[in-house]
Amino acid sequence: MPVSRFVPDRLLRRGDYVGGSFIKPEQVDGYLNATNPGDRADVLGRFPFSTKSVEDAVDAATRGTRAWRRVGLMDRAAAVDRFKQQLRESAVSLAHLLVRETGRPLWETTQEVAAAVRAVDLFLDDGLGLGAPRVMEDISGRSDFVPRGVVGVVQSAVLPLLNGVVSSVACVLGGNGVVMKPSKYGPGSGQSLAELWDRARLPRGVFNLIQGPGGSIGQRLIGHPGLDALVFTGSFDTAREIRRGLVERPELPVFYQTGGKALAIVTEDAPRERTVYELLVGAFLSSGQRPTSTARAFIHTKAWDTVVPELVRRAEQLHIGYGFDDDVFMGPLVSDSARTRYRRYCKALTSKGHVALLEGDVLELSGHRGHYVTPGIYQIDWSTGAPFLNEEPPGPILLLYRVRDLGDAI
Secondary structure (H helix, E strand, O other): OOOOOOOOOOOOOOOEEEOOEEEOOOOOOEEEEEEEOOEEEEEEEEEEEOOHHHHHHHHHHHHHHHHHOOOOHHHHHHHHHHHHHHHHHOHHHHHHHHHHHHOOOHHHHHHHHHHHHHHHHHHHHHHHHHHOOEEEHHHOEEEOOOOOOEEEEEOOOOOHHHHHHHHHHHHHHOOOEEEEEOOOOOHHHHHHHHHHHHHOOOOOOOEEEOOOOHHHHHHHHHOOOOOOEEEEEOOHHHHHHHHHHOOOOOOOOEEEEOOOOEEEEEOOOOOHHHHHHHHHHHHHHHHHOOOOOEEEEEEEHHHHHHHHHHHHHHHHOOOEOOOOOOOOOEOOOOOHHHHHHHHHHHHHHHHOOOEEEEOOOEOOOOOOOOOOEOOEEEEOOOOOOOHHHHOOOOOOEEEEEEEOOHHHHO
């Protein structure tokens, strides 16, 4: 067992970021107990939350937006560029923090930080042209983009830094104020994002961040009448609940980033090596927790005996381990509840008569007490059907369907 070189320390909890300052709530409604899902002995700390912070943050964003929307596009771009420089300079510490909060391997969190920097570059390269005034000479007219106002941003635990950067940069560059609520599993990365914006020297109130769970703080923010737009990243079921809750506000623009995982179709002439690689990475990267993770593969019967045995063999050899150890491909699930859902789903598959080619189960890792599981690969008898198969498979599960042709797959 390799020895981890990184020695974690307790994270300084700075509270909510409201009106340009970090403020610990006076009226505390509860705490988020942040621990490393790869090693529960590594405690990041307790983050207090308060429903009153929602009101304070929306009020601060309303004031900040009044001034920010009058700032020219190039000056807003200069502030975003300062943010990018801070992001780049903090790359190593951010990657380490993401390992501790998500459990994912260091090489993968390093890629997430790099992807966040590239995303900001794209906004500065392409976003300026998209947001610039348009002159229509043929009709002697001109169109200008007008900021929406205060945007509520609710984030998920998947790729917390990348999604947080993309959402906040888009809002700030567009002249809007932001009230962001990170996932209850990502309070540290949320706090770090606020620190980056603080060092970018935005006017007070343009960017605000509040901690807390979705059931109380998230719902309070989503339903706040002071919002002019809402951006949500998370599960499809939660997005559906939000739509129902906002039925009385049809005028509120809501942007959903959600999904039910991806699928793959393997044709009879698919190259074996490339196919196996794509299925492995697609299904088991980030322990299968991305909304774009491959959850279902429809494999032509003539390719089955070539692809499936090699897929199972290589999945058995994947290195599952602690994120700071060497050569780890797959870390733990983000929480114990996620691991429980995973185990129940795997047992439901076999109880309904589907075949476990590689049984997914809980994994106890020597040296680190975390939410580890082994990947699961199952052959599905799709002719019988089962309602739960239409649900998003949790965690590193790959469902294989044997089909006769493309028509069967579709």
